[in-house]
Amino acid sequence: MARLAAVRDETPTARTLVLDVPDWPGHLAGQHVDVRLTAADGYSTQRSFSIASAPSGDGQVELTVQRVAGGEVSPYLADVFAVDDPVELRGPVGGWFVWRPEDPSPVVLVAGGSGIVPLMAMIRTRAGVGSRVPFRLVYSVRAPEDVIYADELRRRTRDDRGLDVAYVYSRQTPEGWPRPPGRIGLATLAEHGWPPDFAPACFVCGPTAFVETAADILVAQGHEPRRIKTERFGPTGPVASGG
Amino acid sequence: MGIVTPGFTGRPRPSDTRLPPGQYLTEDFPVLSAGPTPRIPLDDWRFTVTTELGGRREWSWAEFRALGDEAPTVDIHCVTKWSKLETTWRGVPVEAMLEDIESAADYALVHSYGGYTTNLPLEDLLGGQAWIVHEYDGAPLAPEHGGPARLLVPHLYFWKSAKWVRGIQLLLEDEPGFWETAGYHDYGDPWREQRYQGD
Numbered sequence: 001m002a003r004l005a006a007v008r009d010e011t012p013t014a015r016t017l018v019l020d021v022p023d024w025p026g027h028l029a030g031q032h033v034d035v036r037l038t039a040a041d042g043y044s045t046q047r048s049f050s051i052a053s054a055p056s057g058d059g060q061v062e063l064t065v066q067r068v069a070g071g072e073v074s075p076y077l078a079d080v081f082a083v084d085d086p087v088e089l090r091g092p093v094g095g096w097f098v099w100r101p102e103d104p105s106p107v108v109l110v111a112g113g114s115g116i117v118p119l120m121a122m123i124r125t126r127a128g129v130g131s132r133v134p135f136r137l138v139y140s141v142r143a144p145e146d147v148i149y150a151d152e153l154r155r156r157t158r159d160d161r162g163l164d165v166a167y168v169y170s171r172q173t174p175e176g177w178p179r180p181p182g183r184i185g186l187a188t189l190a191e192h193g194w195p196p197d198f199a200p201a202c203f204v205c206g207p208t209a210f211v212e213t214a215a216d217i218l219v220a221q222g223h224e225p226r227r228i229k230t231e232r233f234g235p236t237g238p239v240a241s242g243g
Numbered sequence: 244m245g246i247v248t249p250g251f252t253g254r255p256r257p258s259d260t261r262l263p264p265g266q267y268l269t270e271d272f273p274v275l276s277a278g279p280t281p282r283i284p285l286d287d288w289r290f291t292v293t294t295e296l297g298g299r300r301e302w303s304w305a306e307f308r309a310l311g312d313e314a315p316t317v318d319i320h321c322v323t324k325w326s327k328l329e330t331t332w333r334g335v336p337v338e339a340m341l342e343d344i345e346s347a348a349d350y351a352l353v354h355s356y357g358g359y360t361t362n363l364p365l366e367d368l369l370g371g372q373a374w375i376v377h378e379y380d381g382a383p384l385a386p387e388h389g390g391p392a393r394l395l396v397p398h399l400y401f402w403k404s405a406k407w408v409r410g411i412q413l414l415l416e417d418e419p420g421f422w423e424t425a426g427y428h429d430y431g432d433p434w435r436e437q438r439y440q441g442d
Contacts, residue, residue: 001246040247040252045265086246087248225281230276
């Protein structure tokens with residue numbers, strides 16, 4: 001069982017939930033939890049959410065929930081779920097889409113929208129353990145106001161030469177941005193990722209169409225398909241690994 | 244019943260008995276896989292059954308397509324909680340492909356293009372419970388859904404229905420596959436909610 005300790009609004013549609021989870025066993029960056037909600041009449045439903053925080057050792061876990069219009073669970077978690085409310089949580093789950101600090105390979109992270117969440121856990125974990133492994137993040141959003149963790153990413157790239165962040169704006173760019181809005185393409189990943197010669201570990205997370213496109217580009221660039229780990233979510237809400 | 248989540252009401256519930264515990268209905272068809280989508284030209288496609296005795300049987304695409312198709316309509320259940328009812332497929336029953344093969348195996352390890360594997364007891368592939376399908380909803384199976392051909396084992400969680408299949412390895416001992424070594428349940432019965440190790 002978990003209890004909501006605090007909330008942070010990240011964007012107009014995304015909210016971070018800070019949960020107190022007694023006996024939390026710790027987790028790896030990229031893993032997720034299953035959240036189970038139960039109504040007063042006994043009806044219950046479950047969804048998976050990526051963990052946003054680095055392992056902290058203080059029994060707290062952060063999830064960032066993107067409100068999906070018409071969704072059954074995300075509007076509840078983002079709007080109704082209140083501090084001190086209890087919720088059933090299971091996890092951590094997933095042993096594939098994870099970054100382990102002992103892996104010395106350079107890392108390229110490719111995020112589409114709220115696909116940033118498990119990748120942010122990797123960025124935070126890297127900083128938390130003092131890793132010098134070079135990370136590059138390519139983060140695609142519709143518009144500037146959709147950037148989750150914008151201030152934190154700005155601060156981290158300023159203070160840390162091992163972390164680069166490049167943005168792709170698909171619908172609307174910031175004022176004065178040198179390029180028109182557009183989808184992620186070969187040129188972006190060639191410029192802001194790592195060349196295949198460096199054998200980076202690639203993590204791609206976002207909506208299905210985005211992940212298909214980005215993973216295809218990485219393969220076309222010459223990255224070994226087995227070095228490209230993907231996590232996709234559909235219109236029914238964020239989900240993680242599975243069949 | 245679990246602890247009540249304050250203020251949570253949920254959607255109006257369809258009391259559909261075809262829905263296993265912890266699952267919700269979806270109308271679309273989410274794509275879930277661990278890596279990039281492999282593209283396999285039909286000329287290069289092969290399907291191979293190997294046995295614990297070293298036996299081997301291989302089909303080209305043309306040979307596979309010449310086998311007798313069935314057209315199952317089944318409900319599918321993904322471990323990530325969505326279920327989709329009455330999905331329609333076309334493909335070859337696995338039993339027909341194993342018919343002439345001599346083996347004392349009790350287990351199968353299914354292999355896919357791209358390196359994915361999944362394991363299941365051999366008997367779960369027999370008796371009209373499993374197909375190698377090449378068509379979904381009246382059209383050739385799209386690459387992101389496992390085309391040119393995927394396994395369909397609808398009575399188990401859908402990760403067992405391996406996409407981009409290239410063969411079945413028959414084994415005397417159970418050997419865990421990709422998700423089964425990454426924390427997921429070895430068998431994966433949705434009606435017993437066998438999602439993760441320990442369920």
